[in-house]
Structures are given as structure tokens and as C-alpha cells.
Amino acid sequence: MGVTIDVLKCTGCGACTYVCPVGVLAVEDMKCRVKEGCISCGECVDICQWQAITLQNKKTGKKD
DSSP states (O other): OOEEEOTTTOOOOOHHHHHOTTOOEEEETTEEEEOTTOOOOOHHHHHOTTOOEEEBOTTTOOBO
8 A cells, every 4th residue: 555544643534535546545443544455655744734744765764
């Protein structure tokens, strides 16, 4: 998966679920979860006002 969600920062607002072009984000138990199929587009990272979502570089494994 290309994105990582910090559940301590995530408020479960669901904003990220609306911008995901492939629909792999869902709010479960008041926290966002990523399902298989993430394309690492970064739309969720940009919309998260809590900075709870980070995009991981697939080549290096480091957070961008």
C-alpha cells in the first residue's frame, strides 16, 4: 500500500473517502482504513486537515 494512516491523528471525518479515485478508503470504528488497491495518488494526503495520512515512496519505503 502506498498510504499510511496514523490512527492517533485520524478523527474519522471521512473527507479522504470522498476524494479517493479508486474507493479504497473507508471509515471503520471512527478511523480511516485503507483496503487493497491503493494507487498512491496522494489525493487523501492533500485533503486530510489532520495530517493523519502520509504517502510512502514505493521505491525507497520512506515517507514523502
